[in-house]
Amino acid sequence: MGGSSSPCASCKLLRRRCTKDCIFAPYFPPNELHKFAIVHKVFGASNISKMLQELPIQQRADAVNSLVYEANARMRDPVYGCVGAISFLQNQISQLEMQIAIAQAEILCIQMQDDNNNNYNLSEIQIGNNDNNLQHEYISLLQIINNTN
């Protein structure tokens, strides 16, 4: 019974006696028949058992979860399974990398425009300084005219 009061989902489905050391019992409780049915359909109970036996106990729960994920993906997409998801994600990454390249080019472009504007502003400021001198000369001239009158 794998430590439980009733046989695990695997032993229920395979119609066999669930022993205390059943390799499936910790990961396929009696109420998760469907979970085992899916991995059994895709990988086969014998293969899953072998795969789990080759792993240390503390990694088996993760392995079962990934096998269930893969099996579900194969049921949803019998042609591509998980590989369809990988292909989709790789395309998404290509698109995001393209967006980043565009954004970086945009930043570079704005920075170059800024550099040009700063050079323009510098000459503007220099004209401004010249005009300050002009202001002083204008005031001096006004004083001359006033004195003349």
Next chain:
Amino acid sequence: MGGSSSPCASCKLLRRRCTKDCIFAPYFPPNELHKFAIVHKVFGASNISKMLQELPIQQRADAVNSLVYEANARMRDPVYGCVGAISFLQNQISQLEMQIAIAQAEILCIQMQDDNNNNYNLSEIQIGNNDNNLQHEYISLLQIINNTN
């Protein structure tokens, strides 16, 4: 022989007679023993046969390729298999989305700085225009002085 002179990789490995209508023969030629051995180890010949039978012929080659890919991933990473790759790609997408958000924030920030600079430049230009008027008045004053003298 699946249309070939020697049994396909699957029939070779399973030590059975390769008939003309062998479902594996088109996808596992005699020289690709290792390819079949891997999918057999992970999915089992019986499951692969069932999966292929449920698919139209034109999709079977893609299905075999994805099964081989998945099986290879499971051999490389017995705990996570393809799901490890999916998880890795999802993390990569999160990082790229973060990079895009940062780049967009940077563009927004530069654009806001530009707007501020443009407002500053506008007042600078207005001063410039005033100084142009000043220049005209300066020349007029010079003419007055010359006339006076």
